Amino acid sequence: MELWYTEKHTDSVKFSIQVDRQLYSGQSEFQRIDVFDSKEFGRFLTLDGYMMLTEKDEFIYHEMMVHVPMAVHPAVKRVLIIGGGDGGAIRELVRYPTVEHIDLVEIDELVVEVCKKHLPQTACCFNDPRVHLHFEDGLRYIRHCEDEYDLIIVDSTDPFGPGEGLFTKEFYGNCYKALKADGIMVNQHESAFYADDAIAMQRAHKRIVQSFLISKVYQAHIPTYPSGHWLFGFASKKYHPTADLNGVKWNALGLKTRYYNTRLHAGCFALPNYVEEMLRDAE
Amino acid sequence: MELWYTEKHTDSVKFSIQVDRQLYSGQSEFQRIDVFDSKEFGRFLTLDGYMMLTEKDEFIYHEMMVHVPMAVHPAVKRVLIIGGGDGGAIRELVRYPTVEHIDLVEIDELVVEVCKKHLPQTACCFNDPRVHLHFEDGLRYIRHCEDEYDLIIVDSTDPFGPGEGLFTKEFYGNCYKALKADGIMVNQHESAFYADDAIAMQRAHKRIVQSFLISKVYQAHIPTYPSGHWLFGFASKKYHPTADLNGVKWNALGLKTRYYNTRLHAGCFALPNYVEEMLRDAE
Numbered sequence: 326m327e328l329w330y331t332e333k334h335t336d337s338v339k340f341s342i343q344v345d346r347q348l349y350s351g352q353s354e355f356q357r358i359d360v361f362d363s364k365e366f367g368r369f370l371t372l373d374g375y376m377m378l379t380e381k382d383e384f385i386y387h388e389m390m391v392h393v394p395m396a397v398h399p400a401v402k403r404v405l406i407i408g409g410g411d412g413g414a415i416r417e418l419v420r421y422p423t424v425e426h427i428d429l430v431e432i433d434e435l436v437v438e439v440c441k442k443h444l445p446q447t448a449c450c451f452n453d454p455r456v457h458l459h460f461e462d463g464l465r466y467i468r469h470c471e472d473e474y475d476l477i478i479v480d481s482t483d484p485f486g487p488g489e490g491l492f493t494k495e496f497y498g499n500c501y502k503a504l505k506a507d508g509i510m511v512n513q514h515e516s517a518f519y520a521d522d523a524i525a526m527q528r529a530h531k532r533i534v535q536s537f538l539i540s541k542v543y544q545a546h547i548p549t550y551p552s553g554h555w556l557f558g559f560a561s562k563k564y565h566p567t568a569d570l571n572g573v574k575w576n577a578l579g580l581k582t583r584y585y586n587t588r589l590h591a592g593c594f595a596l597p598n599y600v601e602e603m604l605r606d607a608e
Numbered sequence: 609m610e611l612w613y614t615e616k617h618t619d620s621v622k623f624s625i626q627v628d629r630q631l632y633s634g635q636s637e638f639q640r641i642d643v644f645d646s647k648e649f650g651r652f653l654t655l656d657g658y659m660m661l662t663e664k665d666e667f668i669y670h671e672m673m674v675h676v677p678m679a680v681h682p683a684v685k686r687v688l689i690i691g692g693g694d695g696g697a698i699r700e701l702v703r704y705p706t707v708e709h710i711d712l713v714e715i716d717e718l719v720v721e722v723c724k725k726h727l728p729q730t731a732c733c734f735n736d737p738r739v740h741l742h743f744e745d746g747l748r749y750i751r752h753c754e755d756e757y758d759l760i761i762v763d764s765t766d767p768f769g770p771g772e773g774l775f776t777k778e779f780y781g782n783c784y785k786a787l788k789a790d791g792i793m794v795n796q797h798e799s800a801f802y803a804d805d806a807i808a809m810q811r812a813h814k815r816i817v818q819s820f821l822i823s824k825v826y827q828a829h830i831p832t833y834p835s836g837h838w839l840f841g842f843a844s845k846k847y848h849p850t851a852d853l854n855g856v857k858w859n860a861l862g863l864k865t866r867y868y869n870t871r872l873h874a875g876c877f878a879l880p881n882y883v884e885e886m887l888r889d890a891e
Contacts, residue, residue, distance in 0.1 A: 329622070336626075337648045339612070343620035365620045365802075382801075385880070518665075518831050519648075546829060546837035546880070548801050553836020554829035584880040592878030595871040597668070597829070 330361055330369075332376050334551040335519050340376075342366060342549075348443050353435035356482075360443040366549065368444055370411060372436070372482055379549050380446050383413050386513075387447070388585040389545045389557060389593070391417035394476050394509045396575040396590055397564045401475040402426065405503065407463035409480035410436035412448035419453045420580055427456045428474075430467075434460040464496055470503035477504060479512040492525065494532040497560070501536040507563040514542060517600045518552035526556055527607035533560045534608050541566050542604055543593040545584070556600070567591050613644055613652075615659050617834035618802050623659075625649060625832075631726050636718035639765075643726040649832065651727055653694060655719070655765055661694055662832050663729050669796075670696035670730070671868040672828045672840060672876070677759050677792045678704060679858040679873055680847045684758040685709065688786065690746035692763035693719035695731035702736045703863055710739045711757075713750075717743040747779055753786035760787060762795040775808065777815040780843070784819040790846040797825060800883045801835035809839055810890035816843045817891050824849050825887055826876040828867070839883070850874050 331341040342363050349360040359371045367380030378386065391414055395401060402425045406414050410431035418424055431437055437458065440448035450456065459466060463481075477500050481492075500510050512533060515526040534540045537560035547555040559566045572587035596604075614624040625646050632643040642654045650663030661669065674697055678684055685708045689697050693714035701707055714720055720741065723731035733739065742749060746764075760783050764775075783793050795816065798809040817823045820843035830838040842849045855870035879887075 335648055337646065338626070339622075339624040341622040341624065363620065365618055518829075544829070546801075546827070546835070548835040548837060552829070552831040554831060583882045586878075586881050586884075588878040589880060590878075592875030595869075595873075595875030597867040597872060598869050599866045601869075 330363075330371070332371075332374065335521070338519070340549070340551075342369070349439055351435065351439065353433050355433045358433075358435060358439050360439060368446070369549070370440065370444060375482065376549050377482070378411055378413065378444075378447065380444070382548050383411075383447060385545050385547050385584045386555070387413035387417050388582050389543070390414055390478055390480060390511055390513070392575075392580070392582060392585040393543060393557070393559065393566070393590060393593070394478075394511050395421060396571065396587060397561075397566055397569050398475055398507070398509050399571065399574075403474045403476075404428070405430065405467075405470070405474045405477045407467070407477065407479045407481060408432075409478065411440045411444060412437070412451055414478050414480050415453070415456055416447060416450045419450045419455065421578070425455060427453075428459060429456060430459045430461060430463045432460070432462050467496065467499040467503050470499070472503075472505055474504055475508055477508070477510040479510065481513060492529050492532070494535060497532050497536045501562070504562060508561070509564060510537070510558075510560040512558035512560065514556035514558045516550065516552050516554055516556060517603050518554055522551055523603060527603055530558060530604055531607040533558050537561060539563075539565055541594055542596060542600070544596060544600070545593060559594075567594050613646075613654070615654075615657065618804070621802070623832070623834075625652070632722055634718065634722065636716050638716045641716075641718060641722050643722060651729070652832070653723065653727060658765065659832050660765070661696065661727075661730065663727070665831050666694075666696050666730060668828050668830050668867045669833075669838070670700050671865050672826070673697055673761055673763060673794055673796070674700035675858075675863070675865060675868040676826060676840070676842065676849070676873060676876070677761075677794050679854065679870060680844075680849055680852050681758055681790070681792050682854065682857075686757045686759075687711070688713065688750075688753070688757045688760045690750070690760065690762045690764060691715075692761065694723045694727060695720070695734055697761050697763050698736070698739055699730060699733045702733045702738065704861070708738060710736075711742060712739060713742045713744060713746045715743070715745050750779065750782040750786050753782070755786075755788055757787055758791055760791070760793040762793065764796060775812050775815070777818060780815050780819045783843075784845070787845060791844070792847060793820070793841075793843040795841035795843065797839035797841045799833065799835050799837055799839060800886050801837055805834055806886060810886055813841060813887055814890040816841050820844060822846075822848055824877055825879060825883070827879060827883070828876060842877075850877050
């Protein structure tokens with residue numbers, strides 16, 4: 326027999342992975358959760374059928390979400406992660422001894438439980454004493470935060486289903502308020518290639534630009550996401566993502582990474598013209 | 609009914625495009641040639657079933673193959689293209705008034721005929737008086753060239769089937785000989801993500817390094833190629849791909865591009881660590 330997982334990247338484009346076994350399937354209050362094992366990608370997590378991460382390429386997403394802002398901000402102590410129940414962003418963050426406190430606000434406790442059991446590669450560091458889990462709606466949580474965080478990482482699902490409210494103007498405005506005077510927010514930004522993803526990307530960008538003085542977009546190659554060309558938003562009150570990169574300091578930390586490096590940091594903000602045009606149209 | 613084209617990116621990974629109609633199917637002396645029409649990607653060409661180009665994303669491949677070396681070399685007059693029977697590289701090259709002579713050596717005349725008929729978006733410029741078509745084996749053609757070209761573009765198929773011999777040490781050595789003292793060669797380099805592609809990429813890189821003093825690799829996001837993360841080799845006798853970039857001069861040409869720009873030119877040579885390690889292992 327053959328067992329195939331298929332995600333429709335558009336109505337007429339499919340990406341399929343041969344599956345060895347389904348390790349978990351369940352329904353939470355919020356979404357359907359599945360974990361599969363595969364030869365090519367190792368284990369992978371889907372939410373409502375959408376690919377969230379695979380063991381083979383999650384390092385790209387998580388390194389780019391975390392190390393880009395960490396190499397710019399000179400002294401990150403308090404971090405808020407919205408979403409990120411797989412633990413990948415936490416894994417990268419706890420490598421920094423200067424980080425003192427991490428709040429992770431995940432709406433779906435079952436995601437964390439399932440990842441702890443089936444995806445130890447990412448869900449490895451929830452027991453770090455600096456990590457504080459809050460199982461509630463990030464949208465509500467952030468309303469009551471003010472001048473509290475150096476870094477906010479919006480590691481959301483796609484902007485449909487439980488992640489939908491996170492792509493609003495109100496939400497990004499509250500993130501701005503929750504950040505200290507030199508805070509940075511990083512946002513998973515979807516992609517520019519397929520029309521529906523591009524609309525979501527433009528919408529997120531437009532709303533972030535309304536709140537943040539400095540708002541730039543960077544890119545990474547993530548093979549298991551639609552088109553493989555994934556974008557992130559870097560929104561900041563003070564620091565510029567490339568002019569304020571402190572490469573010497575970051576490299577002195579001696580962190581071993583598989584995707585991120587400080588040369589690539591500068592390079593990943595150089596976007597193709599068609600993406601630049603979409604961003605300008607949204608601004 | 610539904611009609612789907614599927615390419616296996618590995619034995620256990622499939623990429624599928626819903627097809628409106630098959631516009632052409634034929635068998636040449638060298639390979640099977642198909643052209644399809646689709647909603648998402650427009651028309652697309654496959655050779656022996658492998659994706660060669662789609663109307664939606666071919667601009668990325670062709671712009672990156674042509675404008676990167678053209679923005680570095682100060683005076684390209686004579687160009688050799690090996691492969692490239694779809695005409696996309698020619699289309700980008702003839703935009704430069706300073707280019708005087710282009711030899712295109714394509715082993716399969718039927719590819720050019722089919723593209724002229726069904727893919728006018730790329731096969732638009734074969735009639736430019738500077739373009740000279742040679743329907744023969746690039747491997748043989750290049751043996752008799754010496755000190756002749758400013759730029760060689762190796763726009764080959766994958767390193768199996770008719771393109772196989774192009775990934776050899778002898779071939780790259782002959783390219784070196786065919787170039788003038790300050791010549792540049794650009795090579796389509798496969799990808800680093802899936803194991804078989806990575807082996808081909810490392811092999812090509814190793815052989816190019818043996819011939820060329822300056823041998824660097826750059827990347828682009830090409831959604832319809834396996835993993836979406838595609839690599840190109842920049843091999844050069846004199847000019848460095850980023851130190852010798854003349855951005856001011858290139859921008860003064862006023863060429864409108866959809867992917868390439870001179871900021872991205874510098875950025876695309878900043879590779880992820882895992883790719884850098886593979887390249888070092890090959891050297």
